[in-house]
Amino acid sequence: MVLYLINNCSNLEQVCLRYFESFHGQNEGDCPQHHTIAIKNAGDVFVPRELKPIFKLARKKHSYSVHQLQTEDFWDFKMLSQDLKILGVRRYSENNIPVKWMNIVEVKITKDYPSTVFFKTSHLDVTYKSLTLKRQQADVKKFPLMRLNSGPVKIPPAKYEDLISLCTGPTAVVRASDHKAFYMSLPH
Structure with a gap:
């Protein structure tokens, strides 16, 4: 996806992705205050659209x-990945040393070298x-x-x-008609 982006976006020069090493990092999503503040005051949530205001207000300053x-809005990059044979690259360019994909902690793609990872x-x-891809x-x-x-x-x-079953019967959990309509309209 990043290779596609760097090759097709005129105003993008470089993309750099950094990954935490296992058990050595914390990101904002790990912060317990976000979910406790939001859910504590939210009340009951019956349908996904009710989550949007909860997420927006999960942070007091600068929502x-x-x-x-x-x-x-979602694109399939699997065919592109297979066409580029990205995971087929087993050795990196310098010294012909094997690539250990699970050990990679940072990836950078630049417009100057769009077929190199x-x-x-x-x-x-x-x-x-660096890895130079076989495709152009x-x-x-x-x-x-x-x-x-x-x-x-x-x-x-x-x-x-x-x-x-949550919407029907004498002990229905979901009672509002618009909430019931959401569940009944789900494609199955």
Whole structure:
């Protein structure tokens, strides 16, 4: 995805992704205050659309900007990855040393070298190692992306029946008609 982005975005020069080493990091999502503040005051949540204001107000100062995504907002990069044979690269360019994909902690892609993946296996490394992909840059630019899903993702029939059971019967948990309509309209 990053290779596609760097090859097709005119105002993007470089993308750098850094990963925490296992059990050695904390990010904002790990902070317990965010979920306790938001959920404590939220009350009951019956449908996904009710989560948006909770997420926005999870931080007291400078509330979050929440963008609701639709099915058509997701693209399928699996075919591009297979076409580029990215995971088929077993040795990196310098010294023909094997690549240990699980040990990579930083990845950098630049517009100057759009068919090369620069990476580090330690946050202490000063220089990057590099992988040069077998495919040419032009392939990435011309590659036709497909939508990940052609429509809403269907849920299994058993899950649908479980959700509907929450809306029916004498002890229904979901009682509001617009909430019931949401569950009954789920594709299954």
